[in-house]
Amino acid sequence: MAFPLLLPTWAMIGIFLLLPVILMxxxxxxxxxxxxxVVWEFSLAAYDQFFVNRGLFGxxxxxxxxxxxxxxxxxxxxxxVATTICLLIGFPTAWFIATRAPTTRGVWLxxxxxPYWVNLLIRxxxxxxxxxxxxxxxxxxxxxxxxxxxxxxxxxxxxxxxxLFYSYLPFMVLPIYAAVERYDFAYSxxxxxxxxxxWVIMREIIMPIVKPGIIxxxxxxxxxxxxxxxxxxxxxxAKTFMIGSLIEEQFRGSLGNWPFGAAVxxxxxxxxxxxLLFYARSMAREGTR
Amino acid sequence: xxxxxxxxxxxxxxxxxxALHGVSLSIADNEFFTLLGPSGCGKTTLLRMIAGFExxxxxxxxxxxxxxxxxxxxQRPVNTVFQQYALFPHMTVIENVGFGLKMKGFDATQRKARxxxxxxxxxxxxxxxxxPSQLSGGQQQRVALARALAPEPKVLLLDEPLSALxxxxxxxxxxxxxxxxxxxxxxxxxxxxxxxxxLTMSDRIAVMSSGRVQQIGTARDIYETPVNRFVADxxxxxxxxxxxxxxxxxxxxxxxxxxxxxxxxxxxxxRLGQQHLSIRPERLRLAHGAGQLSATxxxxxxxxxxxHVMLVLEGGTQLVARLQNSRQLxxxxxxxxxxxxxxxxxxxxxxx
Ligand SMILES: Nc1ncnc2c1ncn2[C@@H]1O[C@H](COP(=O)(O)OP(=O)(O)OP(=O)(O)O)[C@@H](O)[C@H]1O
Ligand SMILES: [Mg+2]
Numbered sequence: 127m128a129f130p131l132l133l134p135t136w137a138m139i140g141i142f143l144l145l146p147v148i149l150m151x152x153x154x155x156x157x158x159x160x161x162x163x164v165v166w167e168f169s170l171a172a173y174d175q176f177f178v179n180r181g182l183f184g185x186x187x188x189x190x191x192x193x194x195x196x197x198x199x200x201x202x203x204x205x206x207v208a209t210t211i212c213l214l215i216g217f218p219t220a221w222f223i224a225t226r227a228p229t230t231r232g233v234w235l236x237x238x239x240x241p242y243w244v245n246l247l248i249r250x251x252x253x254x255x256x257x258x259x260x261x262x263x264x265x266x267x268x269x270x271x272x273x274x275x276x277x278x279x280x281x282x283x284x285x286x287x288x289x290l291f292y293s294y295l296p297f298m299v300l301p302i303y304a305a306v307e308r309y310d311f312a313y314s315x316x317x318x319x320x321x322x323x324x325w326v327i328m329r330e331i332i333m334p335i336v337k338p339g340i341i342x343x344x345x346x347x348x349x350x351x352x353x354x355x356x357x358x359x360x361x362x363x364a365k366t367f368m369i370g371s372l373i374e375e376q377f378r379g380s381l382g383n384w385p386f387g388a389a390v391x392x393x394x395x396x397x398x399x400x401x402l403l404f405y406a407r408s409m410a411r412e413g414t415r
Numbered sequence: 416x417x418x419x420x421x422x423x424x425x426x427x428x429x430x431x432x433x434a435l436h437g438v439s440l441s442i443a444d445n446e447f448f449t450l451l452g453p454s455g456c457g458k459t460t461l462l463r464m465i466a467g468f469e470x471x472x473x474x475x476x477x478x479x480x481x482x483x484x485x486x487x488x489x490q491r492p493v494n495t496v497f498q499q500y501a502l503f504p505h506m507t508v509i510e511n512v513g514f515g516l517k518m519k520g521f522d523a524t525q526r527k528a529r530x531x532x533x534x535x536x537x538x539x540x541x542x543x544x545x546x547p548s549q550l551s552g553g554q555q556q557r558v559a560l561a562r563a564l565a566p567e568p569k570v571l572l573l574d575e576p577l578s579a580l581x582x583x584x585x586x587x588x589x590x591x592x593x594x595x596x597x598x599x600x601x602x603x604x605x606x607x608x609x610x611x612x613x614l615t616m617s618d619r620i621a622v623m624s625s626g627r628v629q630q631i632g633t634a635r636d637i638y639e640t641p642v643n644r645f646v647a648d649x650x651x652x653x654x655x656x657x658x659x660x661x662x663x664x665x666x667x668x669x670x671x672x673x674x675x676x677x678x679x680x681x682x683x684x685x686r687l688g689q690q691h692l693s694i695r696p697e698r699l700r701l702a703h704g705a706g707q708l709s710a711t712x713x714x715x716x717x718x719x720x721x722x723h724v725m726l727v728l729e730g731g732t733q734l735v736a737r738l739q740n741s742r743q744l745x746x747x748x749x750x751x752x753x754x755x756x757x758x759x760x761x762x763x764x765x766x767x
Contacts, residue, residue, distance in 0.1 A: 312501040315468055318488040319495045320515035320566065334505040 147395070154388035161380040172389035194372070194390070198397075201369040204283070204358075205351035208290035209298075212347045213340065215291070216298030220339075223299070224306035235303070238296055250289055250356045254280060257288070257361075281363035289357030297346035305339025341405070349398055369394055417480040419444045419570055419602040420465065425474035427460050427626075434460040436626045437474065442570075442604060442619075444479075447596050449605045451613040452623030453649065458606040459498075461623075462572050465604065466495050478569060489518075493570040494563035498578065500555050502547035508558050509534065509543040515566035533561040536595070553584045560595070570602045577612065589616055610650050614638065622646050643766045647693040654694040654734050660687050660764065668764060674730020676708050678757070682764040691765045696723075698761030699736035701747065706754030710734060712747045722746055726753070 154172050156164040179191035223234040241249060257263050257279040264276040279285050309332065317327045333340075355370025362368075369390065376387025420442040427435040434457045442448045450458045463469045465476060467488035476484045483491050494515065502511050513521075513530040521529065534540050537557035547555055556576055563571055573592075577585045593616045596603045607613050613620050614634040621631045622645075630642045641647035648655060660682075662669040668682040670692055680692070709729055716723035717740075724736045724747060736755065747753055 310501070312497060312499060313503060315488070316495070316497060316501040316503070317514070318468075319466055319493075320562070321489045321518035322514075323489060326518065331503060335503075 150388045150391055154385055154392050156385050158383050158385045162377070162382045162384060164384050169385065172383070172385040175383075175386055176389055176393065197367060197369055197372055198394075200366075201352055204286060204290070204366075204368065205348050208287055208294065208351040209344050209348045211287065211291050212295050212298040213344060216295055216343060217302055217340070219295075220299045220302035221306055224303050224309075231307070235300075238299055241292075242296060246293060246356055249292070250360050253289055253292055254285075254360055257285060280361060281366075283362065283366055285361035286358050286366050286368075289361045290351045290354060293354070293357060294347040294350060297350070298343040301342040301346065302336065302339045305336035309336055345402070345405075352398065353394060418442060418477075419446065419479060420448075420604070421475075421477040421480075422461075422465075423475045423477075425461065425464060425476065426472045427457070427464060427469060428472045434626055435464075438623075438626075438628050439474075440621055440628060440631060442602060444602055445600050447593065447603045447605065447616055447618045449607060449613040449617035449620045450623055451607055451610060451620050451649075454608055455625075456623045457626040458608070458623060459574055462495070462574050462604065462606050465491075465570070466493055466572055467491050492568055493572055494566060494568035496556075496559045496563045496571065496573040496576045498574045498576065500547075500559040500579075502555055502558055502562070504547055507544050507546060508539065508550070511547065511558055512561045512565050515562065519566055530561075530565060533565045534558075536564075536598075537561045552579050553588070556580060556588065560592075564595075564599060564601065568601065570604060571596075573603060573605045575606055575608070577607075578609075585612075592616060614650075622649060624649070639760075640763065641693065641765065644691050644693075647691075647763070647765055652696050652735065652737070654696060655765075656692045656694065656732060656734075658690060658692040658764075660685055660690055663687060670762075670764065672708075672728065672730070673732045674728045676728065676730075678707065678762055680762040680764060681760055685764050693763045693765055694734070694757065694761055696735045696737035697721075697739075698758040699734070699738075700756045700758065701736075701738065702754040702756040704754065706756045708734075708755040708757075710753055710755055712749050712751045712753060714749055715746060726755070 153164055155168055155170065157167040157169040157171065159165050175191075176194050177191055179189045179193075180186050219238075223231055223238075226234060255261055259276040259278065259280070263279075264273075267273045268276065279288075313331050313335065314327050317331045322330065353370045353373070355368065355374045358366050358368040359371050359374075373387050373390050373394070376382045376390070377384060418441040420440075422441070423439050425435055425438045426433070438457075438461060450461060452458055460469060464471055467483070467486060467490075471484050474484070475482060478492070503514065506514070509527070509530050512533050513526040516526045516529055531540065531543065534543055537560055539554060539557055539561070542550060542554060542558075547558065550558065556579070559576065576592075577588050580588060589612060592603075592605075605613075605616065617634060619631060619633055620637055622629045622637055624645050630637050630646045632640075637646055638650055641650060644655065647653050656672060658670040658672055658678075660668050660670050661677075663682065663685040666681055667679055668685040670678050670680060670690075672678065672692075678692075710726040713725040713727055713733075716725070720740055722738045722740050724738060726734045726736060728734055734755075
């Protein structure tokens, strides 16, 4: 019987995954308490705040509120860029590792995962230390005479991208590695035998076959990048305010607004779910073609 | 007329391992040529070298007179049927078959027509839109064949294409493959370690062992006149006896078997002394009254069409005879004393 065996799994998922989400969903429809927390009274105020603009004093005709959509848009864009960079660097890396001798692959994978033994916060802070105006990177470049004054890296989009890239690269490398490692190079030989050039083999044989790994990697990088708040917060400063920071702010201290934070989370989650559903549908369609 | 394939002194070394020690052979156009040999003898290596997947350490490969040893695989007008088929899993059957045509620049309509034609030829028209994973092993094998034949290669290479199939299917495919080769007029180079497969299909066979070609010839040549001990032993069943050549004149030689029996056998230019003699089991007959050899029956194994009779010659030499199971034959019994006759040319002296 599969059911009793799966019981612990279902219990874990139910308690630690589903329950918090349900709680969050409920909170988003409650009334905010002044110093954080909620009053158990139904309200749409959180969603109203997100989508509707009634002017500074709430007495103008309702129009679409652009502030938060703008933050969403910027975050999505950041996540897309981060995912693309991770893919461009991650694919060759994964390819390199997967095509080494089996005994050395383990060493490379080990090296890739070493930084992840350290907490994300510490890693992000040390990255900031590395790239700040009088940090090692700038001093090194100035010492070499490549630049005269420090590159202003901290508090830029570039720094945020660097942070996201650094945080999530292995999530791109590992699934692609797994796909390439399973790839049977007899397919490449068969294609070459049938007059395909190297480039065509890559485009028409290898890419389609390892695509599930690429997509898994993209999802694993895109989703956390979208909601990331450590990298934008620590490396980007105020100019690069992202969804993650917006949500985090709502639950911090007495200035927060729990229902609003919950609502933003729900909206973010629905967006991600919709994207995943869309992807699953298109994969299913391709599978039956 | 140039040969389809001309290989001269092909050597392949992997580091310290030498997989091929100077292989030379010529394959005529339209020929069904088989590379036959035990596992590890270098058949796949030679085939992959012709296809271009392995570079050649030394030697030459010519295709219709053109040296192709330095060409990339995608520049050689030869196609391969892989042992594990290597069908592209993300493409349908017809896309697989059309792939080579696409690479050669045929447009979609031409591709569809020609690929459809190929599928018809291998009786898979109804499966055009399936994925390889939705086909049986035999069907996948045919798709691999159609895919390799579609771009009309000058030479088709087949690496043990039937080894993954069950016996019945394998036997049916042998006939089909041979038919296909005759219909298309394409030169086939077929690799197998199954001698029956080789004997039934090939125009000529190259018997290989440990990186060397031992003998090249028709099925009849290599079966009836094996040039050395390895070939005699590898092809079919044989009784290999250590004998002493006592007299050699012109085309025949007189040999003495371990038990003291004397035999005359054909052997052009045999040298005197210790040598090996091959006697095919089916060339031994039970004699009435007296015969060339006398022996004691040890065991009789019933094989349906044949009887396998295990004998011991006077002097202790073991011998196997294969007798056709017919009504006339009164099966000898274990322990019986019998006389044996040899067909003309049944015993052959072998070089080592
Ligand atoms: N990449 C390689 N590196 C080192 N040695 C190899 C390599 N490929 C083949 N060999 C060696 O070369 C020899 C010939 O191998 P090959 O695959 O050609 O044999 P084969 O005749 O096809 O055998 P089988 O019937 O088992 O397929 C073997 O001894 C094998 O160990
Ligand atoms: Mg082989």
